[in-house]
Amino acid sequence: MTPKPLSLPIYMDHNATTPLDPSVREAMRPYLEDSFGNASSASHAYGWQAQSAVKKAREQVAHLLGCRAGDIVWTSGATESNNLAILGVVRAYCKEKPHIITQATEHKAVLEVCEAGGDWGADTTVLPVNAEGLISIDDLRKAIRPNTVMVSIMMANNEVGALQPVEEIAKICREHKLIFHTDAAQSVGKYKFDLHSIPADLVSLSGHKLYGPKGIGALVVRALNREFTLKPILFGGDQEKKLRPGTLNVSGIVGLGAACETAAQVMQDECTRLQAFQTRVLKTLRARFPQVKLNGPPEGQRLCNNISLSFPDLHADDMALDLSGIAFSSGSACNSASAKPSHVLKAMGVSDPMARATLRLGMGRFTTESEVSTVIDKVLKMLEKAYASR
Numbered sequence: 001m002t003p004k005p006l007s008l009p010i011y012m013d014h015n016a017t018t019p020l021d022p023s024v025r026e027a028m029r030p031y032l033e034d035s036f037g038n039a040s041s042a043s044h045a046y047g048w049q050a051q052s053a054v055k056k057a058r059e060q061v062a063h064l065l066g067c068r069a070g071d072i073v074w075t076s077g078a079t080e081s082n083n084l085a086i087l088g089v090v091r092a093y094c095k096e097k098p099h100i101i102t103q104a105t106e107h108k109a110v111l112e113v114c115e116a117g118g119d120w121g122a123d124t125t126v127l128p129v130n131a132e133g134l135i136s137i138d139d140l141r142k143a144i145r146p147n148t149v150m151v152s153i154m155m156a157n158n159e160v161g162a163l164q165p166v167e168e169i170a171k172i173c174r175e176h177k178l179i180f181h182t183d184a185a186q187s188v189g190k191y192k193f194d195l196h197s198i199p200a201d202l203v204s205l206s207g208h209k210l211y212g213p214k215g216i217g218a219l220v221v222r223a224l225n226r227e228f229t230l231k232p233i234l235f236g237g238d239q240e241k242k243l244r245p246g247t248l249n250v251s252g253i254v255g256l257g258a259a260c261e262t263a264a265q266v267m268q269d270e271c272t273r274l275q276a277f278q279t280r281v282l283k284t285l286r287a288r289f290p291q292v293k294l295n296g297p298p299e300g301q302r303l304c305n306n307i308s309l310s311f312p313d314l315h316a317d318d319m320a321l322d323l324s325g326i327a328f329s330s331g332s333a334c335n336s337a338s339a340k341p342s343h344v345l346k347a348m349g350v351s352d353p354m355a356r357a358t359l360r361l362g363m364g365r366f367t368t369e370s371e372v373s374t375v376i377d378k379v380l381k382m383l384e385k386a387y388a389s390r
């Protein structure tokens with residue numbers, strides 16, 4: 001990798017985005033240079049080269065997820081995948097006034113899409129979560145109505161690392177013949193999840209969350225729990241079985257394929273290593289400051305690379321100044337420009353002042369032991385200073 005300029009902070013925001021893995025960059029290089037063909041060009045070698053690269057990438061992604069290569073629809077990322085999954089179903093079922101069930105800590109790329117579904121007659125139930133950010137299976141069962149067509153519940157939360165009980169949710173969907181969509185942007189490449197054993201019909205993923213490029217993602221489309229049609233939300237071409245028209249982003253697709261292949265090889269050890277970092281950070285901070293609150297489930301039961309901490313009586317400005325050597329997020333990176341407390345923390349019952357005094361650390365593949373030590377030192381110093389002055 002290119003050496004880091006000295007002035008750059010330690011990168012602790014891997015839930016927002018990840019750097020390209022060198023293996024991904026190498027795989028993409030030819031498709032950014034000489035192999036620039038359009039995968040839809042069927043009459044010459046440039047097109048054939050692109051087609052065969054896209055075919056290989058489909059197999060790499062399918063291998064990681066345990067689905068069929070033919071189930072994958074390329075998109076521009078998880079936001080678009082969520083839009084296609086939800087609005088695609090709503091548009092197909094609009095005559096039936098479809099009912100959707102989702103939950104309060106979903107990414108806005110699910111919550112706002114469900115809301116937009118109202119324009120096509122859809123009605124959404126947003127399930128509450130408990131203090132750890134988890135839904136209740138009982139609530140889910142009770143929310144099912146005769147016109148419910150779809151359940152959209154994420155695998156792992158980007159802010160607080162809560163892992164929803166997707167296997168159980170999928171089974172309920174199967175029992176009731178409901179379409180099950182899951183936003184897996186944060187869990188693909190971290191966990192071995194096998195779509196053979198999780199009957200999800202629609203699964204969203206994103207390249208840049210697993211050391212692949214930005215601007216590429218996929219939606220896995222399988223009609224497992226019931227036969228259903230998905231209507232496109234973009235028009236103007238036959239690509240991706242007419243579900244997602246437009247010239248394929250071949251270099252991005254190759255990058256996502258390579259990222260999945262690398263993840264399949266390294267993710268188990270990587271998650272073990274990151275979980276050990278997680279435990280070390282939490283143990284050290286709690287030993288000195290027991291009042292520090294971990295948002296989301298306890299270590300061992302949460303996303304392996306995520307730590308979300310709230311500090312009672314602390315102001316966000318204390319953190320911004322003293323932790324300036326660390327690239328972290330104070331809420332969801334996707335909406336951190338807004339001063340509003342995060343909707344995820346609010347849904348979990350965290351007060352506005354505590355939500356504002358929240359630090360999200362997202363560790364990743366290239367995070368080192370010594371970076372973790374520096375982060376611990378800086379956070380400890382920040383807390384000592386802040387609490388000493390109170």
Ligand SMILES: Cc1ncc(COP(=O)(O)O)c(C=O)c1O
Nearest residue numbers: 077078079107109158183185206
């Ligand atoms: C859970 C989740 N879903 C969706 C997205 C949006 O993904 P993308 O940036 O690929 O559109 C993110 C990104 O933060 C995410 O964490």
